[in-house]
Each structure stands twice: as C-alpha cells, then as structure tokens.
Amino acid sequence: MKPKDYFTPDQQQKIVDAIEEAEINTSGEIRVHIDLTCKGDVLDQAAKTFAMLKMHKTKLRNGVLIYLSVQDHKFAILGDAGINSQVPENFWETTKQAMLNQFKENNMTEGLVTGITMAGEQLKKYFPYQDNDINELENNISFG
Numbered sequence: 749m750k751p752k753d754y755f756t757p758d759q760q761q762k763i764v765d766a767i768e769e770a771e772i773n774t775s776g777e778i779r780v781h782i783d784l785t786c787k788g789d790v791l792d793q794a795a796k797t798f799a800m801l802k803m804h805k806t807k808l809r810n811g812v813l814i815y816l817s818v819q820d821h822k823f824a825i826l827g828d829a830g831i832n833s834q835v836p837e838n839f840w841e842t843t844k845q846a847m848l849n850q851f852k853e854n855n856m857t858e859g860l861v862t863g864i865t866m867a868g869e870q871l872k873k874y875f876p877y878q879d880n881d882i883n884e885l886e887n888n889i890s891f892g
Contacts, residue, residue, distance in 0.1 A: 770868025
C-alpha cells in the first residue's frame with residue numbers, strides 16, 4: 749500500500765482545498781507530506797522533508813510543513829524561522845493536540861484540515877497577504 753492510498757481522491761482534494769483556503773489571506777506557505785513509515789525521530793524526518801521540499805527558500809521564511817507517517821501513527825508540524833519567531837510559544841503543541849483529537853477518532857482528513865486551518869490563521873495574523881504575493885510552494889500533497 750502507498751501513502752496516497754490512505755486518502756481517497758475526494759479526501760486529497762479536501763486537504764488541497766484547505767491549503768488553498770488557508771493561503772488566500774497570507775504570504776505564508778503550507779505543505780502536507782505523507783509517508784508510509786517514519787524511521788527514527790519524526791521531527792528529524794520532518795526536517796529532512798522540509799529541506800527536500802525546499803520550504804526554507806520562501807522569501808519571508810514563513811513555510812509550515814505538516815508531516816504525517818500513516819502506518820507509524822506519527823506526525824509533526826514544522827514551521828520555518830520566520831513563523832516560529834512570531835507564533836505563541838505553545839502554538840504548535842496546541843495545533844498538534846487539536847489534530848490528534850481528530851486522528852484518535854480516525855478522522856485523518858479532518859485532522860489535517862484542522863492543522864492547516866490553524867496554521868493558516870497564524871500565518872494570516874503575522875504574514876498578511878501582500879499585493880505582489882506569489883505562491884512560492886505548490887499546494888499539492890507530497891507523498892513519500
């Protein structure tokens with residue numbers, strides 16, 4: 749089974765739609781990456797994925813990665829330096845807990861949408877949309 753197989757095409761579209769909606773009012777960038785398994789520490793793997801997706805290349809360093817390993821039931825949220833310097837200290841933990849509440853109910857899609865929405869609200873607050881804003885990163889889901 750592939751990571752993509754854990755989500756129907758409709759669920760995948762719902763996740764992409766949530767990313768697009770979250771990015772409408774911000775210059776920030778959100779990506780979702782789904783792996784089958786995660787060998788080692790989930791934050792280390794998320795950091796490698798962050799680099800692989802070139803998320804550190806955004807102009808304002810305001811990219812957010814939601815990393816999910818479906819078979820291991822591991823996930824992480826990783827923000828770049830720009831957003832991490834702005835959000836409240838416990839923001840990512842609060843976001844992870846809201847997502848986890850959905851995951852525990854076997855609502856994987858809703859959990860991802862919750863995390864995307866919460867990240868988007870913070871990005872909008874600290875990195876509002878600019879007239880000359882361009883979408884620096886793709887909105888599609890990347891799969892390992």
